[in-house]
Amino acid sequence: MSSPRPVTRRVVVDSTLALVGVVVPMWVATRATSPGSTTHTALSTSSAQALPRATVDRAALAARLDAHRDARGGTMGLVVHDLRSGQRFAWRSFTNESLSTIKVLILVACLRKCQEDAKDLTDEQHKRARRMIQSSDNVATDSLLAWVDTANVQRAAVDLGLKGTEVKGGSAGGWWGYSTTTPDDLVTLLDAIALGTAVIHAGHRAYIRHLMAGVVPAQRWGVADPPLPNGVYTETKNGWGPLPDGYRLNSIGRVVGDGRSHTMAILTRSPQGFRYGKETISGLSKIVHEALALPL
Template structure:
């Protein structure tokens, strides 16, 4: 059993619209089923592996899962939505996946993805001229970020630092810049707030679209950029390794980003969100769970983790 001890240190955080919380996990057992670590980009698996995984699986009962999720959420405070897909089997499930939720800090992944897309499009040749050159070690294009921006990106994703997010949101062109990138990503539900990135609106469906752009070779983001973002998401500090990681099993890798903030003008109580990728031998899940109006952060975390576990387990044990 895992117990959450939450020490609140809510800050106005300037224009970010997202406070910060020291979230401590005290565990009577394993903190989570899988380890939070960088996920590989490859989404393929052997035919034999998929066949073995599907041999004992039952047909996917979408209607049954929907009833189960709705029954659980009807007894929880606040509201929630979920979207999940398995890139290996093609199975997917959504419940209130188009619902509007305050983004809080999951918006930080979108900020970094937009900035990297902008930098690769602005490639002007050799790095000495201010453009992006080739990395001699990998043979791939450099990301186009300065050393300072790399430090900020690490702080923003791994530590959920709001000041770092402010700086990179500005570098990405604020709401206009991120909105333009989101059109390339196919994100139709996300509405970046003009200056306060944490006050943006998004949906679980859009967050899975964003994750797909980090996992797919068809993404407009180059391979080096995709690996970079997933690597940061796979190395978040321990106290933030909650959320969709609750759905991982031993031996699976998790790359995630969580968002949490008390809201006043856009709802009540707490917004608690978690997005991420869970990669194993037979499955490659992209998961987004958003919640709002929870009376406490702890209540929101419990909802997000339970819904993640419930939906991913159903997809894991099913076949198309």
């Protein structure tokens, strides 16, 4: 009789994942091994219990994203922060015009001004904030930015640690939608709102999240629309608009549920307009959502 086949690390980890109902695509998983060990060495009970957790294969994830980029064309980059593990993954990050994603930072600056002045937003300002975030109303944004002042929005960016963000508008010159930023900065902004910051207090952070959770369905593409399974909670804000070298489509947000918990920012330039770019950016989000069946 032949001797039993030794149990491998892969068998143990895959069996564990199967027991808890986690479906992991073959390209997603990577497993760490200790120096000098091989996957063909029999494991004792104690060593099996000490196995490292399976995590996302970052090289495979980048390859999938690259293949999507090659197939669709255009410029794109993203950063995702896995709140389960605390790890970030960056892919082809670059600086892009913010379009309406800057509205979240504008609202942060408005709420900070309220704190510093020991006042609340007026009823009319609340209505404008809701329209600005939930239906991307530009007139409401113009009004709030004129009240808070561009310099205070830039000050909020600096104090939040957004090193690659330049706010335009008003006396700074240029339209606020042509402010420039990076996926890393936008994830830092989202993390501050979700996890805490000294810039605004918890009540104001909850207010922003509430508005971002109520964005109208037509504007919930990208981060919030892979499409996600029922029961997944999302907070989002997107920005879009034409420029000569490509239609800008940007998406930021937080996803909680279906075993995931992450913040993500995706910036893109579409060579074929809005509808094509919308499909492209949602495709990137689908790839990341599939990969995050495992933690980063």
